[in-house]
Amino acid sequence: MSEENSSTIINDSSGETKRRTNPRKRSVRKRRSLYIEPKPVCFIGQGNNAELIEEILKSIGYENRPDKVDEYKFKWVQCSYEVNWNLFKDGEQIVNHIQGEDYFTNKLQLYQSLQTYENTSQTIIKRPPTYLSLNEYLPQTFKLDEKHDRDILFNLHKPGDVWICKPSCLNQGKGIYIVRDISSLKDKYDQLEANPRSRSSTFRQQNKTIVQRYIMNPLLIHGKKFDIRCYMLISSVQPLLVHYHSGYIRLSMLLSVEGILSLKVRLFPLKYMQKKDPKYYEMKEDTAWTMEQFNDYMNKYILPKKKLPPNWVLEVLPKQIERIMLNVIESIRMRLKRRIGCFGLYGYDFMIDDDLKVLLIEINVNPALSTNTNTLVQAIPPVVKESILISIECFEKIHHAEKIFPLKSLQTFQCIYNELERKSSLPLIRQKRQLSPSKATITNTDDKALREKTNFFYSVDRTQLNQQENELLSTLHRSLTHSQLMRTSKSVNDIHQVQIQRRPLTRPKSIRSRSKSSNRIKPNEPAQSS
Template identity: 35%
Template sequence: MGSSHVDGLLSQLSQGDQDADPLEDAVAAQPRAALLERHLLGGQKQPPSSGCGPFFYIGGTNGASIINSYCKSKGWQRIQDSRREDYKLKWCEVKCRDSYVSFREGEQLLFQLPNNKLLTTKIGLLSALREYSRVLSKISKTSSGAQAKLGKGPAPSLEQLTWMPTRPGPQRILKMEDFFPETYRLDIKDEREAFFTLFDETQTWICKPTASNQGKGIFLLRSQEEVTALQAKTQSIQDDPVYRRMPFRAPQARVVQRYISNPLLLEGKKFDVRSYLLIACTMPYMIFFGHGYARLTLNLYDPCSEDLSGHLTNQFMQKKSPLYVLLKEDTVWSMEHLNRYINDNFRQTKGLPRDWVFTTFTAQMQQIMVHCFLAVKSKLECKLGYFDLIGCDFLIDDNFKVWLLEMNSNPALHTNCEVLKEVIPGVVMETLDLALETFQKSLCGQRMVPLLSQRRFVLLHNGETDVWPRLVGSPSGPRLAPRPCQAAPASPAPLARAADRPGARRPGEPRSAQVRPRNTERPRADPKDPAEEHHEERRPEDHRGS
């Protein structure tokens, strides 16, 4: 491979991939006593404002028109000043520390959990999954030892059991290697050296910044020349005295991941599937799964091609092609279209069940999402009014094995093709409906289910049976006192119900059947967890949805 290509890789490495976490720990520093006192006394005095409210603020353009229409349909008024604190809803692409410091719990809705980086950065997700695997392994050994002392047969361990909303009873929980490609951190010397030692040219690897989107900063590693150049560059950066003084070592904040070189192809093109993990409420946790769409490349798949647009399926990469304007409708398929194609082309040859997409594949995506959520459940910052929508990208290989590629904060909510016009508005509106309904019910001390606004999203985890989430920094913080509630405002007319769709609730099935019957609370994490070593957030210019 030419030296010019290696130089290109090195120039990408030399660019700072991340900024330091703008939130730091300022949110946790807010006095809890003052927070509770404010709620018990009925809230703080509102600053003077024009109009009668309620007010909403939208920061950025990603999904802005849909959110704006939704809020105005409720009679809410949009404000343009991001510094105002008298809002009912604030939806921003870029997280701002001030939003969390001034946030009034139980009075406001704020999009994006402050520390969602535990799921939505490559290093955060990798570290969380590794730690969760260690915890499950330790609990499994402890459980087996206790059973042996009692003279009983081995009981099912946490590592063997999990819960799924679409399957009765417990199932074997996933192991990390079952769904997550082999990955190494370049910012940790031992891992970096382990990767450089094991690399050989029979495998392709992909190098990614920990917290970027739209394919920025990504490159493939195929040759020993490229890996040697990467090794030399990382060493020179580490030896630089300026770098040693950096609190956040941006150029090193990368991972290398084994590239899935045998993807399933649709009409000869590589694709992945974007699905959604909705955290509608954090007190208690109400976690949902939502179907999205399939994203295809414009070009036929060539594993030897150096053109990244044939390897990365996101729209940002595909838009670089001059053919995109003419062929953009071919780059996004609905889940129904994907299901028909797999039924027609692979069902018999691969021995798949009918509607594999809406049965086996959907169940596997849900199980992976539950596993990832449980890995960070005890670490996420929980306040009544926080909610989040996370884009989850899955790849299917030619053996129909399902892989989780990454999770993304601020997922793309653009509607620039017909399929997205059908999918995205429903996702955004149901997200807001569920966030509002669960917020109101939690505030009033009402049971969460049934949820009148639940349409296409599937409930994965109902935290009503959990130990009530503590206030930030308080393992045993009290639940906010329920307030006298007026009748909840009527929900907007629901979209066409999808209960008869595979992957959704079936007619006649009680909603309570979707409630998780029991929960296993994982222990508090070691404060020295490697995931906390990096607090990178994406730069503002990168927050255009991924």
């Protein structure tokens, strides 16, 4: 029934026209549900300002349920091992950790990832424009659990050199110690080598340590040492989306005077270490600066002396930090497990030397979120809230197959890596002319092995092809020799060709049926006598 015929016009005694509705017509207004739609459930782990996370999630409609350890829509915890990855539901749940993040948040694995990326990139002529060699952004580093690295360190050491030893799995400056006398370090590891217990894998895993050259000429703020805490947000791993935030400045309470024995106190301006000082609560407001304050200081005291234009902090420094972050991402992007719903907020620590060289110190998987100074109140809560909103928006758009960009939640973060638009900076090697003539070429034995491997790939189904491709891409980043790199890249190309050319195959006739048809006597054809 049309809307015009659904009512009747009548005139009452007063001459006014009234409309009488048809009682058979259904009401247009929808009836409300008898039950209130439940709020999405979140689980928030304790510690590291969990109240801030709960406040943010409640403001966007989530309900915190401490009993829902695995039955949640959103989960925020401090460590990755607090997530039951076997029960995690891809595309249905959101969690603030990524499987494989240890490859860049663990100090030793970060160095190994960057070292492998550099070795692999050196075999490629056309390197990405963001590529940096290790000595451009990382202090000289050695692995103390490897004898080869220790021997290089002991031979390289000169009187007056200072080294910093860092346990690979600790943060907040825990376990760090200074080495001035290299002979004491050598004696320590000689004794460990002689101890049979030190040969066990468990002991080696617990005692993995890196040693870095101490930065002797750091840039100072009013005579105090400082570092930069900025943030990297991976809002999605499938596709891989990475964002950068400039963060804030952390200052030391003590003057950096040469010859002070308490070097550990002024090693890093960390709140964890400075809180032990009795004067901390009197001076805590001076231990954190905004980037605008740092920019004003540089414009007034540092840049004129170096004859550099103003606003170096706002214009040049972010580009250098972003470039370092991109090198980190390129070194580990193949090792991240691609699961929809995983994101991560990571704290990057940088230092600047007197020549304005930006150096990466470490990357934290669980950056401190406490807000005990006015600067931190201004800096940290907006960063955390925006990172959560961006990650949820990316998740919802991916879940509903919508276009991800533009992101409405993107305010102060800047997207520096978009896998949807970016080509790999480690291109697959298809032709020998892409390689340096001085490098080795593939041998006949390698070709034979490659053909056998390719024939095997043709015989497996599509799922197995994808698994083999992931393994080969992981091998690509671990390849240290040129021939290995060539074989791995060529094999990945062959897999791509298989996936492109693969078509549904019709069932072939059996040999027996073909033999019968071939022996069948055609009409008007005499039979052959035996």
